[in-house]
Amino acid sequence: MPLLTIKELNSTTKLWVWKISETWDELFQSVVLKDVSLARLETMKSESHQKGFLSVRKLLISAGYTDFDLYYDEFGKPHLNDGKHITISHSFEFSIIVISDEVIGADLELLKEKTLKIAPRFMEIFHLENLSHYEQMKKATVIWGIKESVFKIKNEPGISFPLHIFEQQFNLEDKKTIAELRFNNKTEYFDVVFDFIEDYVFVCAFEKNK
Ligand SMILES: CC(C)(COP(=O)(O)OP(=O)(O)OC[C@H]1O[C@@H](n2cnc3c(N)ncnc32)[C@H](O)[C@@H]1OP(=O)(O)O)[C@@H](O)C(=O)NCCC(=O)NCCS
Structure with missing residues (x-):
């Protein structure tokens, strides 16, 4: 199939x-x-x-x-x-x-321990507070996917995941959030939807109309 x-x-x-x-x-x-x-x-x-x-x-x-x-x-x-x-x-x-x-960017990521392990290198870890270990792994993977998706839209040299791409607070059940790219003295916003396909996380970001 x-x-x-x-x-x-x-x-x-x-x-x-x-x-x-x-x-x-x-x-x-x-x-x-x-x-x-x-x-x-x-x-x-x-x-x-x-x-x-x-x-x-x-x-x-x-x-x-x-x-x-x-x-x-x-x-x-x-x-x-x-x-x-x-x-x-x-x-x-x-x-x-x-x-x-x-204008869209999407990412598919396998859920894995390593993503949670390196989370402090690419995201604000207060977003993982009060979650079980498995939920932390899922959320860290969603956030990684958000950053990859925004990167795929903007595609500009110099964009750093931890320094320039941010996600607004969300719960895993929401299956959506908003991401921000703060780069070159301007802030751009992206609608984000995400879902789970077996052991994978799917994320898609949409460039918001200016
Ligand atoms: C380009 C990049 C986004 C691809 O992501 P990936 O998770 O490795 O691989 P994916 O399977 O999700 O995506 C691959 C597809 O992205 C697309 N792609 C490649 N470069 C791209 C770019 N610059 N912009 C948009 N899409 C791109 C291609 O279609 C590619 O598949 P294909 O060549 O087979 O058609 C990724 O390699 C990258 O450079 N990320 C930024 C890394 C970074 O800044 N890390 C910081 C860590 S703190």
């Missing part, structure tokens, strides 16, 4: 989730790649990364696109030829794409 879900995040934004259960060969045989993508695939060392890359092409097909409709800018940020916004993430068994009329 490779295409796990399609979900509307709002009226012009959809999430596609792929659960990677195929072999490398099955994935490779089922997509057509342009030369630049084939060349990039060859540079990826791990099979897991390659399968993530190939499964994203399967998601593109599910969304009515092909590899030929996708290109990357010099920072590695993906774009669609038709002007819609796309964001991509892959992590072990899952890959996701989000396509929207809005």
